Amino acid sequence: MNTATVWPNSPSHAPSTEELTALHAWWRAANYLSVGQIYLMDNPLLRTPLTRDHVKPRLLGHWGTTPGLTFLYAHANRAIAQRDLNAIFVTGPGHGGPGLVAASYLEGTYTQTYPAITQDEAGLKRLFTQFSFPGGIPSHVAPETPGSIHEGGELGYALSHAYGAMFDNPDQIAFTVVGDGEAETGPLATSWHSNKFVNPHSDGVVLPILHLNGYKIANPTVLSRIGDAELEALMRGYGHEPFVFTGGFDDEDPLETHARFAALLDEVLDRVAAIKAEAAAAAEAGREYERPAWPMIVFRTPKGWTGPKQIDGKKTEGSWRSHQVPLASARDTDEHLADLDAWLRSYRAEELFDEDGALRPEIAAAAPTGTHRMSANPITNGGAVLRALRLPAFQDYAVDVPRPGGSVSEPTRVLGDWLRDVVAQNPDNFRIFGPDETASNRLQAVYDVTDKQWNADFVPEDLEEHLARSGRVMEMLSEHQCQGWLEGYLLTGRHGLFSSYEAFIHIVDSMVNQHAKWLKVTNEIEWRRPLASLNYLLSSHVWRQDHNGFSHQDPGFIDHMVNKKAEIVRVYLPPDANTLLSTYDHCLRSRQYVNVVVAGKQPNPNWLTMEEAVLHCTRGLGIWDWAGTEVEGVEPDVVLACAGDIPTIEVLAAARILREEMPELKVRVVNVVDLMRLQDDSEHPHGLSEKDFDGIFGTDVPVVFAYHGYPWLIHRLAYRHDRNGRIHVRGYKEEGTTTTPFDMLMRNDTDRFHLVMDVIDRVDGLGTRSAGLRQRMADERIRARAHAYAHGEDLPEVAGWQWDDNADEADAGKGTIADTGGDNE
């Protein structure tokens, strides 16, 4: 698929003493600027004696991890410059923010991005003051930091993000620092296995660097306390070739430390170059290339390296005490102020910066230039390199709908046909991610044109199973990995979707929080260009997990998402195949959103022709006049509203019962595709004005609303529109088990019979006839349950219910909605 470029193979050489001296000076400069950011608001070059007034009143930041990060950054820079690498730097310990800001400042990127932060003393004062300061910049590596694609506030995703960034970027390398605290998290612990998925030829390279500085906030780290033998076994077990480095202890001459690490990094990068060359040669020759043992580095250095050895008589360098701000009383006590002064002066700023306060050119020369600077790599501002997808006209994939309910389709299977051609037309910037469910969710048409990318061992049968060394589908049984990979892919300017079971997408609740925050902040940063949206396809949803039972039944991800900023979040519940096509086309064109799409994979009646579907989806909601019995120009007696494929079926069934049993009752049917339309327009850009809301839902009539998820969400969304409490919502109220599909609805009072009863209970003046109908509805429920309990299946008339009595004939052989036997994932 990819035309992998040749990996640069510039000859490396051991650095000279002059080069090491410049490298060391660059590191000292980065450390000096880091300490300055944490502590100082004035006197940035210490050209006058340090006083308390130069120290910030609130000392906020994290020193402990920072010098290790700057050391690695400096050495990566040497290698990049010498080898002409295209590299990014992923900072797992993202709280080491000052180090990354310092690096981009020293590279000039920071000043180019933020011209007020000049390369002189005044600029340094601003650089220092703004850090962790009101109106300034965050204390962590953040969207504000040039070159960053990874916040690192919530730990665990550095490797997943890095691999996501490297997919389809065959000429790139991600220096990826994994903190040893972060390494204890679950997501990080499994993300090492990403190396079984990356393709050595058509993808880029992730170089993991496990930064073993030994301590978290208040505890040692697990991986620093298992001995070298176990740690190396662990890394080999993860499929890596570990290179272990220890530095910063026992007063080693820093130039010696630099020389040793430079040699180790050269050995590692030579190994990388060899793998890339072998992979290219194999590709050229059409040979298989077995997964190599990718190198990784164990980097054991003291926490708070180069900082105060002791403070108040307690060990600080090499201890958890240097995690944050070691000299917390620098503004308050003479002792701490003096310690800070000595610490800052130990970097000898006068040798690093010239009279004006600019980095001396011989030191600046130690780093690469232009887009070879990791802080200026174009892929780290993904929107700037984003290419729009080539999208086949989704209308061409429409299913035929002779009349509402007149045909039956599996919506996600129809979507799969379109996605097949999206994949085919975008061979290098679109991927589908999922735990194990691309086929289970009926998207298997994509396998006509691509495979699942897999670089672990193969057996002969795999070839029939669409496993291959490269492909557009990424499946690993870890929602964290799928989410992290996709985020990394999007953040570097590509497109994708995540297909998952609805209940288990909660596994990534906290990850999507962070991505939504990233989008929110980047919306406020002019130089950050818009990214492709993060698209979910949640199938195998709550109503059709009757076979897997209660543990698989949870529609709450929607609730989770609507707490995010309104400008970020979109939620769609397309009721059939054509609306799903129209919705997903919109999602793949959109930017800077998180799009949550819930859609069924089971045979489902088709309600709208493609022309109607486009109209309906563009409106986001609408009256289905063919389904109701209202009279033009007159307020209906009741509104039956629905959102979600299964609630739509139940509402239409209820409407049909009412039409037959009480033809005089004026029923309006409303379907909602875009859930955010229910909000007030003051709250969400998709929200309705009061007038528009009343135009659809009537002004003073009862609304019986059947909703896909937890009923309260509808109240919450429509709150401002529902002054008089006329909206009555049915939905999933956490009642479930292993049972039949219709029994699931009954347990949650969301079945058609209950909806009819709800209408009867809410419309005044229906007279005595309604009492009889109400009782018959209650009887139908008893009958349905009794049948299910006796026979293990739903009554044919509820399972195979058809809106259109003629549909059977017209579409014989297309399957009916009762056809669920094969679905048992």
Place this chain on the structure above:
Amino acid sequence: MNTATVWPNSPSHAPSTEELTALHAWWRAANYLSVGQIYLMDNPLLRTPLTRDHVKPRLLGHWGTTPGLTFLYAHANRAIAQRDLNAIFVTGPGHGGPGLVAASYLEGTYTQTYPAITQDEAGLKRLFTQFSFPGGIPSHVAPETPGSIHEGGELGYALSHAYGAMFDNPDQIAFTVVGDGEAETGPLATSWHSNKFVNPHSDGVVLPILHLNGYKIANPTVLSRIGDAELEALMRGYGHEPFVFTGGFDDEDPLETHARFAALLDEVLDRVAAIKAEAAAAAEAGREYERPAWPMIVFRTPKGWTGPKQIDGKKTEGSWRSHQVPLASARDTDEHLADLDAWLRSYRAEELFDEDGALRPEIAAAAPTGTHRMSANPITNGGAVLRALRLPAFQDYAVDVPRPGGSVSEPTRVLGDWLRDVVAQNPDNFRIFGPDETASNRLQAVYDVTDKQWNADFVPEDLEEHLARSGRVMEMLSEHQCQGWLEGYLLTGRHGLFSSYEAFIHIVDSMVNQHAKWLKVTNEIEWRRPLASLNYLLSSHVWRQDHNGFSHQDPGFIDHMVNKKAEIVRVYLPPDANTLLSTYDHCLRSRQYVNVVVAGKQPNPNWLTMEEAVLHCTRGLGIWDWAGTEVEGVEPDVVLACAGDIPTIEVLAAARILREEMPELKVRVVNVVDLMRLQDDSEHPHGLSEKDFDGIFGTDVPVVFAYHGYPWLIHRLAYRHDRNGRIHVRGYKEEGTTTTPFDMLMRNDTDRFHLVMDVIDRVDGLGTRSAGLRQRMADERIRARAHAYAHGEDLPEVAGWQWDDNADEADAGKGTIADTGGDNE
């Protein structure tokens, strides 16, 4: 702490051919019953020719993993009986439900628990029919399954649950099966490291068995495709001694397979016994005992072992095709029906069950009896072995409150004093779990009486840092582990709490979903006795993460929890130290809840004496008449309501401004501790009746409500009470960054000045004077922000604000609420 009992050391012997034959028969019986449960609803002993009518109409279940589980269960039974072990079985691949139901049926436990499922043909028919059948039992291992503490629907927590169950159960062993699909999840990948936390002497034993059957739903598993060398390195890297077993391939004689596995398991259990003996000897001698390499088993067998080799010409045994129901058309086609018949008859049920349909006694004798049956181990019905905590009188830990706001405390630090004594008085059934934050959240008083349990390497400094080989505090930087350990601990009848940063508790959203579901279901199962509640202490909350920034700011866990069943969830927001004490005492006494407690760790004014606090917490909410200006017997003009420590401060500050500036305005101040009180009593057992609600919030006056979290939640909870939209809520609206505490409030319009403006905007008829006050309030906000941006800190009068002007004198030296310098975690 624990008086560890002596590990049983019965001599083991290689099983005789007779024993192996009985073992094999037991396994065949378990497999036969499993297949029967998935497929049959009649003719359970195949005493008449199999017809389609005997087959269930909907075939729902998972065969693939089941025969491996039953094999392991059978062998565990042999070892238990021979060695007199106290064991439980944790089924990571919980979808292998039929296997575990079959095992407990064969052991007799099932019939004892459910007398209708008799040990005869009629009972077998019921056993088969009920499985995955409406009105029957779930398809997974579930609360309904005797002996289960682990559902396994959402994968990844088997080892965490098992270790949690084994803490403080020194005489127990957990045979813990980890599916190779599950092994790809993040939480499982890090949970192997639990062996660095378990104490070999005072805790029980987890024996992990990695069930490598090679396939997930549609893909091979990663760990089955990395070769034995990498896999063994991985297990050694995780700190285990791996024992690799391969069986079920190449038509090996089953008795030979059994003999080989029995020998391997004996070797493993001898190693376990040796470790326990060494640890006991070391404890006896007061010697250190270094972490051993605990044994684990790699168990490589075909997926769908003993099932059809091929179906429709496609490989089934040993393939992903046997994951669920291999013969999906058994009711529909003659071929599949015949295949099913042959499959069932291959187990030769006539040799296994007697005339009546009962298991033959010589086969039953292969399993242990009484509470040595894993399905009848008392700890798996935790509530039955639960001992109530000895709780010191929390009133004795009260802080002195001379008058409201007359003293200042750090609430969690005060709680820590009480928890210290809870720990001391309950040395073997109470633990505190947290990622790295027990001290950061100010609970460090507990270290006066206990330590952090740690069994990785030590360095000398650790001894000062409260690390020890056994202790009551469990810290690992994985919220998944903390949650999983705590769940396992609670499920086996103990008590605990989980202390976490508020934002990052979302990491376990999906886990707490499953625990809440477990509680909901067990409430409906009479024989399951109530468990101690799962208690959260969320400190470092949204309003005091100004230093860490936006990534650390998220109060949405409360929203997530309120979707659970009302009878399960409790949310408390104690506004000060005494209310926190009273709240937590209640939580530790409660059963079957998830208690979410959000409390600050920063210096905070104390508002209520202990007597008042108890009254207030018992009511759950109340009018603070000392803070308002209302006149008895007259409706107030406005209600200022608050929930959460910081909003309480702002509301009280706003009330004071109003009292001083507009003394004629009748202001009522309401504080809410128990958030569920805001619901209607029809929705939550803690809910208020309409009359009670109106009694507190007035009937028709505006309510300005300052809330800790996302404002919509208050609307959602109070929905039924707020017919006329008079409640106006301020809270966190996802605006944050690194800034000052007061600026955080201003960014979200929740500061005192804005609350005063909200009152002015909502109360009619305030006249012209209010316009001037409104403008002054707006000016105060500008002044506060300008000061923060210029000086990096809050204005002294907002940071050090005091309700009571005399407080300074009265409580000099106690610290003020401005004292936040030391908090930078």
